[in-house]
Amino acid sequence: MSRYLTACLILCFFTPCIASEELLFEKHVRPILKAHCFQCHGEAGEKEADLDLRLRKFIAAGGESGPAITPHAPQDSLLLERVRSGEMPPGEDKRLTAEETETLARWIEQGARTARPEPESLGDAPLFTEEERSYWAFQPVVRPPVPAVSSSPIRTEVDAFILSAQQRYTEPADRNRLIRRASFDLIGLPPTPAEIDAFVADKSADAFGRLIERLLASPHYGERWGRHWLDVAGYADSEGYTDEDRVRRHAWRYRDYVIRAFNSDKPFDQFVQEQLAGDELVPMPHENLSPENIDKLTATGFLRMAPDGTGSVNQPAARNQVIADTLQIVGTSLMGLTVNCAQCHDHRYDPIPTRDYYRLRAVFEPAFDWKNWLTPQGRQTSLYTDADRAKAAAIEAEAVQVDKDREAKAAEYITRTLNEELELIPEAKREAVRAAYRAAGNDRTDEQKALLKEFPSVAAISVGSLYLYDRRRDERAGKLEAEYRVQLAGALAAASKAAGRKIEESQLRQHAPEAATELAALKNEAAELRATKAAPDLKKYTDRATEIRAGKPEEGFLRTLREQPDRTPATFVFYRGDIEQPKAEVPPADLSILPDAPEFQANSPEHPTTGRRLAFARHLTSGKHPLFARVIVNRIWLHHFGRGLVNSPGDFGVLGSRPTHPELLDWLAAEFVESGWSVKHMHRLIMQSAVYQQAAADSADAHPEKYVGFPVRRLESEVLRDAILAVSGKLNTKQFGKPVPVMEDGVGRIVLGRENLDGERKPTKAVDLEGEEFRRSIYVQVRRTRTLSMLSTFDAATLNPNCEKRSVSTATPQSLLLMNSDFAVTYAGYFAERILSENDNDLTAAATQAWRLAYGIRPNQSELEAATKFIDTIRQQLTADGLAVDRRLPEATAVFCQALLSSNRFLYTE
Template sequence: MSDYQSIYELRKLSSHPMKLAIVLFSILTLTLTGEEKKAGPEWWSLQPIKKIIPPELDKHPLALNEVDAFIQKKLKENKLTSSKLASPRTQIRRLYFDLIGLPPSPEEITKFEKNPSNEAYKKTVDSLLKSKHYGERWGRHWLDIARFGESDGFGRNNPRNNLWPFRDWVITALNDDMPYDEFVRMQIAGDILKPGKDGTAAVAFLAAGLHNTVVGGSEFMKKTARQDELEEITGTVGQTFFGLTVTCARCHDHKYDPISQKEYYPLTSALKGVFHGERDVQDSEFVEEISALQKEINALQERLGAIDSAARGKAIKKRKHEPQAIQNEGPLPISRWEFDQNLNDSIGKMHGTISGAAKLENGALVLNGRDSFVMTPSLDKDIQEKTLEAWVQLNDLSQKGSGVIGIQSTDGQIFDSIVFGEKSPQTWMAGSDTLKRSQGNDGPKETEAQSKPIHVAITYSKDGTITRYRKGQVYGDSYKTKSQSFEKGKSQILFGMRHGTKAEMRGILSGRILRAQFYDRALNPAEIAASAGTESNFISDDEMLAMMSDNEKKLRNDINGQIKSITENIKNLESRKKTKIYSVAARSNPGTTYVLNRGHALQPREKVNPGSVSAVTGPNANFGLAADAADSERRKKLAEWITHSNNPLFTRVIANRIWHHHFGIGLVKTPNDLGFNGGMPSHPELLDWLATELKTNGYSLKHLHRLMVNSRAYRQSSIPNLKTLESDSDNRLVWRKSPTRIDAESLRDSMLKVSGKLNTAMGGPGFRDVTFRSLNGTTYYTPFDKEDDSLNRRTIYRFSPRGQRSTILDAFDCPDPSTTAPSRSITTTPIQALALLNNAFVLRMAEGFAKRLREDNQDKIEEQVIRSYELAYGRKPDPEEIRLGLKLSEDHGLQALCRVLFNSNEFVVID
């Protein structure tokens, strides 16, 4: 009883009701959830996967494969027997709905009924797994888990017009049977591992959830909202990929699983660089074309380089024999910062002042990419012509718009700056206010600045000519614009930020500046080269051309013309063929993470490094990264940890998830939780065998599908045995196939197919059966239905905002995308029957169904009735059904019969 050892001691607290309540609650909690009522590190799912040898098939004559051997063994141990095989019609309908989410045609059913052999069945399985509709069906399952919703949710609920590439990527990846470990890695770090459209679309998994765009003005509200968002992302990753409810440890140690609060925050640290946003990404279909053009440029540049190199050699040789040879000692700046012991200007009086977390370390100014920069006092002279120069090393080449050194008005509104990666990734540019003086993103991609310091400089001539330099050499093309003057007393030098007076994320650098210099004139190329330490290699264009013959000059001009033409072609392709994708708008350096006291956003405690859950045996939960590591390193390490071949949860979770969708309930009841609350698996050896099968067969999900749907357990009848039902009412031992109601999307798609209206177009932006109305910054959506072929696509291609969703889908338990939905609720309500009779979509489908029947069978009403049963149920009607169908059609029209057929158990339930 903790510190209170007697009733007398408890009685002493009676004058403090709150304290007494806390103590009594603690006692009650220990009673209900004591140590024996929670999982420890030895919990089954955290242990290594055992090497399982399946039971011998010879000992289980009913078994069709190894899956059956496990099932039959368990049934035998419990003195139970399995059911007989379902009818061929039931088997084929079950298979079609499970694998592609659509009913088979009457002809496909008849074909299988004539030859229901195991070989014919397996061929059907293979055919369906190759169908493009497979990815649409199983993509829907994945989108449920990914909480895929095409609006932000919360109060504003604004639309996400460009999240659809994620949906398309999922469908394509599943159709291609992308190895599951790669499928997962792409959704954690695809933009890093495979930059481009596919990688950016895949990683939208992390940003597919709710996003609060109105978080309040106080620091507490902003930081709390960010912690809530990180909890949502972290929780989805944990439940989806390794089946643990890690977010229960945000405020305290997990009550049921061996996850401490100190392990929750390293996991959030690994995902701290994830923010919601849009990216412009090159369409993958044009990447190869652009790559081929770039190879042409490279070949031409090699030819050009050979011509220039020969001429340069002649010029250097000539220069050495001239008595007036140039001896460059380097130009003298008006200000120089060495950053060795302080921020002082060693020449002038422009001494720097630190802001935020900027610091001096090992002879460099170190900036963290978030809130660190340095600014100087006001300049003591007017500046128009100038040169900015620095030696800089970057922490991350993916950062965007980071300022190195610049000159700005003291209010931060007008500026010229050396900026990295703003208009074009991994390139240096001349940054300026509203990009007025910013042109030229044609320099080569930076590849060295992360591994070593790089010299960069920009000169600004009086006539407005701006020239960029890298390592003492001209970088890209010079260009001319209107020059900007900076007034004495109202201008200053800025380091580590593009512009501004506060750390407002206006291009803050993540890296180190080792030295910087400022000149009140535009240096010439020889001076830049001299300052960079490369003056002996610099030869002006005039010197070089003087060493060339007329033929060489002509060839050089021709090559430059070809390069310019191809470069313009590339620019046109890049500008015209880009896709906007709602995805992860990553911050290169997301900063340090701290354990929060009871989860309070303003009460940070000890610092933590990116990592994961140590109780999971196999992969090392310590990622070996610094607390302020770059986002790219964090997410790569997390992806590696999750998909590690020795992570026992990784393959167990997905094997159980697939079983859940084929059999209606998982081997573990809770697909998203293999912790204590998920309980024990019904068939632990089978689960481990399936997990091993996945890994040893190239992580092929289709391999698992084949194992499951080819089994007798899957193909058996759903007819209950009353005696067995008493022993195992939940069918945990799989003695029969549990009947299931088709999900809302399959119901809608089935009506479209039966009516002959299904539009099978794949991919692209979704169809919109909602109207948009914006009021005071909030978007409202109102569903509608009308005759339009674009609205007849499969439901997975529906634009799906959060809130005000489709009434027919809601009636049949389509989940709210605000949270992850590993399994569907199945309700039976009067609303469903009413929806199938009166919903506008159902009425339109019934009308289309009737029209199809009339067109196919002319005026032969009896044949129309017979055909209606064949299309709706996959069977012929019996005489009584024909009689009733004829009477209903004659009294109320063929459309009424079609509505009745839709509104029946046989249409919505798969036995």
């Protein structure tokens, strides 16, 4: 009892005395009412029961049932009564929690106070409280002073901000772990043993800096960091929306644009401007495009990444969903806000009114005109130049001449075939049948139709059926040849009898010239029939025309965004998100809560388009927007440490995480802008810091949010697959181009492969991918409903419609895949073949190399002995099983390699 009492006293002592806190409408009550009640009692339009809950004075005035509250008397307050009874708000999902209800009751009991005098009335302008206006994410970015910290080590300004809060790191990471960490971070591939040896041997002070520069200069850098951006962009090679999940042609060009942009360190403001408004930066018409303008148009693929079913379900609801998903992608990727939550009603938690949602929509609607919609097939921009078209036209003219020659030759065969068939019918009808055949179908008389029906072999003559008549000629030739043999035998017998000696065929003309002439005619007729082959002869013309046309320049296409000329659609607020209920028209603008949020010109006189997206993009990337730079540097930090300074990278709003180090976040944001928006500069700044270069902490001492010890992180799905390809020696480093296709195998797994289906959609012979299956995962086709099984098992990006932050799970199927899947077994075999062939089957050397390739370090003596003993044990088991002698060592080594690839040491970086 005494321990229980003591515990209660301690709890009471250390628990804030909430009951004594002064509750204010703006800070404590309005957020509750906004989340649960404003949709019916606060948003624009008619209020339910004439009750407006947006101001305290409105609540006190009440509605149809009288005053909603009685200050100091919660028991007499109608609002509280309805809430406690469950009558209001309607719906289980909208009910207030017990804590929220208690807050409401205590506020009334304390007198229903406000923080400041309220306005007499509210106009159309959004009402924001001081608390909402002062929210950290909406404040201008101001570079804070770097803290003065006496602790060491401090390598960059980043350390000063981190150490000012905690005063300690773990010891520095050793060189082997540091290069593995940096390599996976920047290029997504493990370092080679030679690269590790060179870095470990380099004792210079700037060794790590030079390593960073080498990795940043690698073409694989763009593949690694491009993948991060493609997640938030919602990149996919298919349309989604329906179960059919149609392939999205040409989307891969946007993926390649992103990779090249990161490799070139394209300033991030330019990168975003091109993606939001690249088409508005390119003169009209979009023809004879320079490489620079191709880049800008390709970039607009960012706004074409949302799921889009309008290629098959082209209905207003489907069109509207494309726009809504696009705004969600823009909001979470560039602004760090869930603006989509304000589509049907004011955002329940963040100061984003529905009107603001539609003002933001108005920025994009000229390119997404839902009443004058372009389906996916109509959004392609040709890459042909005038020179390409001229060359293609000349080649086509040459091919057309071959086509005409074929038609003439086909007409000859038609005439010949017709004559042959007419010879087989009664002579009296031949000319009538010929005239019936030559007459156009619609012009034939009933008598002609009857004649052709009587002689179907004539009626069936066509270019497409000539091959059948080739067979008939062969049949007739065979009969003539048989007749020839019979007549020849008779003629030779008669000539021999007359001559009194045996006459040979070569002597027949001398002894029986008339018979020889008749036989020669019969033989020639058979030979001519054999030689007349219409189908293969005409095929030569077809093949030649195809060969000629193959010389045309390939016509590439971009999947782009563009506004339709001479049309500027109006944007309306849809009441509760219903496109059938348009209300007030709204202008294009940024969110009202943001300081100095501008409205944009409805139509820019400087551009052939409205210019709205370009104006918005320049506003967003001006360096003065409070969200954009913070959001981007937070993502960069996230991908280096596994968590962001704000750990909800797509939601900087009330329901998102608060920054653990707000001053560091602002300093990085300011530095990003002043560096010229250089992402590579931010890498250098972060990776040169001591916080990045520290060793991992023991689990008991780990504080991820405080950065005491470097976080241990599992390789992402694509990086894991690429690492397996790399250590097995199979990695194909080919860059760019069409994606490696995926397909469903016989047991329902999604694997690499090109579907080759018969008429019943059943798989037939497998199609060789010719080494494409060894390419990096970023080049694997991204199907929204068909994620490669190996990648989905290890938490590949889930696109809804984009991926703000990947989940990291630990699940049984992951272990099962590494132990049992065809992928794991196959690549373990490749790994074993590599280490054995490169070490002349020396088991100790092979095991050492495997260890170094997989883990980036040398095995110690006990580890090496355990490895070789393990392989020997497996080899003995295989011997007992009767496996062929030449397969025992490779198979046993493959089991060992599979164990390495399945280990946490391989799966994680530290």
